Amino acid sequence: MSTTRPIQAAILGGTGYGAGELLRLLTQHPRAEVVSVVTSSQAGQRVDDVHPHLRRFYDVALAERIDFDRLMGGEHAVLFSALPNGSSAPAIDAAVREADAKRAGRLKVIDLSGDFRLKRREAHEAHYAESAWMPQLRDRFVYGLPELLRAPIRGASFIANPGCLASAAILAAAPLACGGFRGAMVIDAKTGSSGSGRQLKETTHHPTRHSDFRAYKPLAHQHEPEILQAWGDPAGERIALSFVAQSMDVTRGIFVTVHLMLEEATYGAGEDVSTLMNVYREFYADSPFVRVVSDSPTLQDVVGSNFCDIGLARRGGRVIVMATLDNLVKGMAGTAIANMNLMCGLEETTGLWFPSVRPV
Numbered sequence: 001m002s003t004t005r006p007i008q009a010a011i012l013g014g015t016g017y018g019a020g021e022l023l024r025l026l027t028q029h030p031r032a033e034v035v036s037v038v039t040s041s042q043a044g045q046r047v048d049d050v051h052p053h054l055r056r057f058y059d060v061a062l063a064e065r066i067d068f069d070r071l072m073g074g075e076h077a078v079l080f081s082a083l084p085n086g087s088s089a090p091a092i093d094a095a096v097r098e099a100d101a102k103r104a105g106r107l108k109v110i111d112l113s114g115d116f117r118l119k120r121r122e123a124h125e126a127h128y129a130e131s132a133w134m135p136q137l138r139d140r141f142v143y144g145l146p147e148l149l150r151a152p153i154r155g156a157s158f159i160a161n162p163g164c165l166a167s168a169a170i171l172a173a174a175p176l177a178c179g180g181f182r183g184a185m186v187i188d189a190k191t192g193s194s195g196s197g198r199q200l201k202e203t204t205h206h207p208t209r210h211s212d213f214r215a216y217k218p219l220a221h222q223h224e225p226e227i228l229q230a231w232g233d234p235a236g237e238r239i240a241l242s243f244v245a246q247s248m249d250v251t252r253g254i255f256v257t258v259h260l261m262l263e264e265a266t267y268g269a270g271e272d273v274s275t276l277m278n279v280y281r282e283f284y285a286d287s288p289f290v291r292v293v294s295d296s297p298t299l300q301d302v303v304g305s306n307f308c309d310i311g312l313a314r315r316g317g318r319v320i321v322m323a324t325l326d327n328l329v330k331g332m333a334g335t336a337i338a339n340m341n342l343m344c345g346l347e348e349t350t351g352l353w354f355p356s357v358r359p360v
Contacts, residue, residue, distance in 0.1 A: 008074035010036035010066050013083035018112050020051045021333035027057045029351030035070040076344045078108045086130030088113035109158045110336050116141040116160040127222035144339040147287040153342045164331025165189045166223040168256040170230045172323035175283035177231035184240045186259040192250040218244045253299035258321040273314045297324040304357035306334035
């Protein structure tokens, strides 16, 4: 890779699916170069030994520490943390302290974990008990969903990347939830196995997941307060949210279905969905990665891409909103790179403008 690219990037937690997806997407980024990939478990191995699909794309060895000399060698220094919840926050804190000690105060940080997403302490401690609160560092983080917070992201140095299920749910209902909707809302969120990470778990092990279907953390999922926070209702005073996550027998992809009731005359009447679709198209007019579609969205139209597709149906006041995205791209690494682009003064789409892989 060229050494003249203005964005120098480092990745913490370099062996997981999130890091692998960041590395894959950044191979096509015209302005960014990965100069340091850090792991506590497999230091010394080559990146393409751990992520064999990246053979011939990286001549980089995994290391135990960030190479700050190389990271600070460009116009922009960006640190991605792909570490698990609870491990990411202290690692970021240590990296920021080291950067400050080296008088490298221009470090930009994008955290893919949940450690800095929530602003209400009681919600954070209920759902991320393994992660310290760290109020002084937390106050520096901006929630990184470009469709809702593009301007603050442009001016930020610290970004808390959204959760994958949260991204799909937030985008599915944002035109209504941010437009003053009050009442009950039910979100049924189905996700692929890669969202659980690379480490083997009983619920993601192929023999127990194949040809099966299950719900997990019903009414107790960590993304529920994140969703409400993004809609400007962190305490759930306007919206009575019921959120259920479910495991699909696929590797990649999220399909979210939102159920809600509007006053029948709101956004048109009867069974006419066109007025409501126009509301969505106007809301997302400046969001290149959201596509409002005329039928049900599908996983195959988004898997491998940074797009979120949204479809709607209605019968009187009853409204169904459906959204699909790739949990590893739009739900994780793709949004992280879009945030990097905005933070570094680039077009949001830089290095991300490509279609899905179809058929999968």
